[in-house]
Each structure stands twice: as C-alpha cells, then as structure tokens.
Amino acid sequence: MTIADNVRAVREKMAAAAARAGVDEKSVLLVAATKTNPAERVREAIAAGVDVCGENRVQEMLEKLGQGAYEGAPLHFIGQLQRNKVKYVVGAVDLIQSVGSRELLSDIAARAAKVGVTQDVLIEINVGREESKGGVLPEELDELAAFAGGLGSVRIRGLMAIPPITEKTTYFEQMFNFFVDIKQKRYDNVSMDFLSMGMSADFPAAIECGANMVRVGSAIFGPRS
Numbered sequence: 001m002t003i004a005d006n007v008r009a010v011r012e013k014m015a016a017a018a019a020r021a022g023v024d025e026k027s028v029l030l031v032a033a034t035k036t037n038p039a040e041r042v043r044e045a046i047a048a049g050v051d052v053c054g055e056n057r058v059q060e061m062l063e064k065l066g067q068g069a070y071e072g073a074p075l076h077f078i079g080q081l082q083r084n085k086v087k088y089v090v091g092a093v094d095l096i097q098s099v100g101s102r103e104l105l106s107d108i109a110a111r112a113a114k115v116g117v118t119q120d121v122l123i124e125i126n127v128g129r130e131e132s133k134g135g136v137l138p139e140e141l142d143e144l145a146a147f148a149g150g151l152g153s154v155r156i157r158g159l160m161a162i163p164p165i166t167e168k169t170t171y172f173e174q175m176f177n178f179f180v181d182i183k184q185k186r187y188d189n190v191s192m193d194f195l196s197m198g199m200s201a202d203f204p205a206a207i208e209c210g211a212n213m214v215r216v217g218s219a220i221f222g223p224r225s
C-alpha cells in the first residue's frame, strides 16, 4: 500500500463517518501526523491530498521546514510545546493545537506580539485527567477561555484532545459538549471553529461525535518504528 492508497482509504472512512453524523465530508479536515517521516514522505502525503500537516517535535519540524517538506499544505504544531521553544513555533505554523496552560498561552501571545503576527491556537483538554498528558482539566477551560480575551495577538480557534484509549466515545462526547458550551459563551478572541480529536484507531468514532479535524499518522504512513 502506498501513501496515496492509504490516504484514499482514510478519506473513504471519513466520508462514511461524516454521512453517519449527517455532516458534509468536506467540513472535516484531515491532518497528517507526520512525525518520524522524512520530507519526501510528507510531500507524498500532501500530493495525495491531506489537508494539513501536523508535527510534534520542534527540532524535527525546523529541519523539515528547511527542506520545504510542507509546501502546499498548512502546518500545525500538535505536540507538547515547551515554553522555551515557543519562539521557534509562533509565526512558523498556522495553528498550535496543543495549548494546555495559561503560562504557555501568555508566552505565545507575547511572542506573537513581538514578531507582529496573530497566532491561532487550540486549547488542549486533558479530558481523561491523565497524569501523562498535557492540557487543561475540564473545569479550567472557562477560565483559560476568559483569560484569552485579554490577550492580543492570539486567537483561540477551538479545542483538541487525546483521550484515554478506553471509553473513547464517552470522552469524545464530553469534548463535543465543551465545544458547544464554549461556543455559546462568546468569549472575546475565542471562536469555536475546530474540534480536533480522533487518530488512526478511532477517527470515525470521533467524527460521529462531532470532530471536524482528525489527526492521522500510522493509517497514512504505516507503523512508526
């Protein structure tokens, strides 16, 4: 199976899930999680029609940016972002998907102001309350959304989560409820455009629960070594 075959198969599953959810398949964006894949394979995925590339590690992203790996597709940062690496990412990517603290959000806003850009971000929610995972706890979400209203140079465009592997549907449903709830509250600088959840193992279920952005790695590129 080539990358193009895999992208086609993923698209078919996305379309079927979108139909079950009663949404237009074009409203769901496919983010290729490109970590560990060299520039040439990233280009193959872009040629096969993925909507976005998502990278996890700053160093790896900078190397591949230097090689022109992402030309023709928007680039998102989807990994855990350390505060000392904010300067490399702000302005270099279209969306930072994984903002899970007030400190990180402040640093991003400060850097964006300094370089004269408006940085789009998603708030990552630690929906399963796992020690190992980043993100704000559900009860901290409103506070962070309200805090964003006072920051220039940054816009919150939605929510992201990596739920625990068990009972995913429950977590996906919870995420959709947070998404709708925050949207209704109309905080300044906050627009709930994207709900990013679902990976290779569960993207159809995520779409059925309202995801409009899925992040898929191994189903496109094969298993990571």
Ligand SMILES: *Cc1c(COP(=O)(O)O)cnc(C)c1O
Pocket: 033, 035, 056, 078, 079, 162, 199, 200, 201, 215, 216, 217, 218, 219
């Ligand atoms: C690697 C990764 C994915 C994709 O994982 P697969 O199971 O390979 O599809 C999605 N989101 C994030 C944040 C990742 O790091």
